[in-house]
Amino acid sequence: MMNARYTNRDIALGKLFAPRNMALPLGITSICSAHPLVIEAALLRAARDGSAILIEATCNQVNQEGGYTGMTPADFRRFVERCAAKVSFPAERIILGGDHLGPNPWRGLPAEEAMARAEAMIAAFVEAGFEKLHLDTSMGCAGEPAALDDERTAARAARLARIAEQAAARIGCKPPVYVIGTEVPPPGGATHALDGLEVTRPEAARQTVAVHETAFRAAGVEAALERVVAIVVQPGVEFGNANVLLYQPKKATGLIQVLDDFPGLLFEAHSTDYQPTAELSALVDGGFAILKVGPGLTFALREALYGLDAIRRVLKGPEETESLAAVLETAMLATPKHWSGHYAGSSAEQRLQRHFSYSDRIRYYWPDPAVSAAVDRLFADLPAVIPETLISQYLSRLYPEVLAGSVAPSPRDLCLAAIDCALLPYSQATMGQ
Template identity: 85%
Template sequence: MSARDTNREIALGKLFAPRNLVLPRGITSVCSAHPLVIEAALLSAARDGSALLIEATCNQVNQDGGYTGMTPADFRRFVESCAARVAFPAERIILGGDHLGPNPWRQLPAEEAMAQAEAMIVAYVEAGFEKLHLDTSMGCAGEPAALSDERTAERAARLAKVAEQTAARIGSTPPVYVIGTEVPPPGGATHALDGIEVTRPEAARKTMAVHEAAFRAAGVEPALERVIAIVVQPGVEFGNANVVLYQPEKATGLIQVLDDLPGLLFEAHSTDYQPTAELAGLVDGGFAILKVGPGLTFALREALYGLDAIRGVLGGSNETESLSAVLEARMLAMPHHWSGHYGGSSEAQRLQRHFSYSDRIRYYWPDPAVAGAVDRLFSDLPAAIPETLISQYLARLYPEVLSGRVAPSPRDLCLAAIDSALLPYSQATMRR
């Protein structure tokens, strides 16, 4: 067994404990709060007989509600209610927190922002989140945009101490940790990409070294035993209009670092849109935790727009406004979710609002006007959509419908679209 295989067994064993499941080669981290995405992920995990890792970000879910309006306890109840609807065992769900740190409050002075981050950590641990990615790399008011490795590690150790103390106070199993912040921008890059610089081996080694020193200085040395992964950049990314695929030969030096870091994995962010072979290559190289989010809601948006086109062919009411028109109106009325991410001419921005790989449109699905438009779309369509129209407008799903594996109903087609985006992850991470 290679060092990377041994690391995988040790690290995933800590993440999966005490679940009585065969350890996979790797695990997919589903980063979404959309109920259809969560349901599709649950159904996929049920089919595979695996555990399901679902993660919430600090901006999405925190003690103030985040942009979803959910606290960590609310998010847990939401996920478990989705699981109950499809009879998925709650004990096979692993909840994680992503980029947990001062980012939502970075406009405040550092001490105030860190106090908020500590309160967030308490809320996540009290809600039973088992995997915490500590990310304190961003500067707060009056600080540089990016902090030194040493200051980042010091603040991460401070949050780990809060997590350890909270777990001890409530009598729960303490969480496992992911450290490191060398990742693509949240939601993908904002420009066309020709290539991505892979994390330098010495940078990965330094990340671990400074965190070890900081954890010891903070008196949380036992937490080091539960650090299971380091976030690094393996050379994968997506921009608004293109995807940079994984090239393992460029990550050879980085991969070899794991030979000197027993029991550790790499965590890969922004793996959305990578094909199966590339995802499998990442897992083979020790990037055994694969994060995906926008790629799943991108697939959902494709399905909903296809269904909207089918409604038009079937003679939907002239009074029914198209789904894309409703979304365009809401995105223009509330531009803060996309305006800093999309550039170019007004026409270029319009195309990006609807069709960008970064999928900033995902922030608008919970909006009451948009949610109502989706409900009307489903009610306007027949329970069984003609196969020929599925072939025309949802061609990727047509073979599944023709074979009888997917019902031709609007909701089932949306779930199947999301599942098609999840399938490469299942194929890459499950034991072969």
């Protein structure tokens, strides 16, 4: 069984990495963020590992209408390439992916209208050079059930695959690879406390593959089936606002055996944020070779920025400037749409979640002009060399590296190092370290 999984890995990752001619890792981390510091830290980590990097954008975050970042797929590509040029990372080692591509941003519209917009979106992703597309059409649109049955989901996924294949042929680019399956929370993550999760049943995973094969053939895109590299399933990992469910390999034994039936197919694991190295390594060993992470990286960045803000208050005095948390609180209360449907409880409980939830809805507010200006002021207010004793007090996770000289005690370098701390377990798991 182990050999079958590793054969699958070589076949599937070979398709994803082609034509980069790089030694294949055990797996790959999928970076799901549009924050420039997160992207920079991830590029620096990939450079240290000598690996390719997979960076993904969700349908809500980036689409032909701009998404919540204001970026189209072509804009996002240019943004990532600017980040790469800044740190001299080779553009040819960047793999761009689109996550949850389907009608989700327009699910309040009638199905045909929402799907027409999804078709325009997936064509825009292909035309911008995105190589890995997760087809997610599981959500109902206006007048439909919240979750669709497997057959209708697969038929709509095949419809989008046909558009993607046509777009690739039209512009003469390499056709994309695909990820199917949707047994995860919708884009944005879980919205409630988690007591446990049901691991995807083996028969459900087999059914997902079967209905997609039928739908792809019916849509006339049999060739695209050869480029389906992974299926999204639930291995039992997730995080809520206040807790993390760790991977328990024994619960996924039956699911893992499904891969023996499908040569060249891997599992893609969503919501792996906050999983320790041992659990991530166990996921990779079980065939979950694509590990998606996003909120965990901006959570680490927020921790670093709040720690730096505490250092500023020590150095300048608390009365000298408005705290970064206060600026963010104002922004979040002024525009609550990014968190109000995700945080419940008393006003005090909601305030705690706004700033410290694992789901990290605060990540939507870093581009806000007032918040961005506050971060710039924070960096300007701090010395270029922060006293080591204050790093020990307020950024203790980074203190050993600062003391050893491997991390410079400057505000920006400390932020990058904090993000890298969250990335390191993924590096160790996927690179077999």
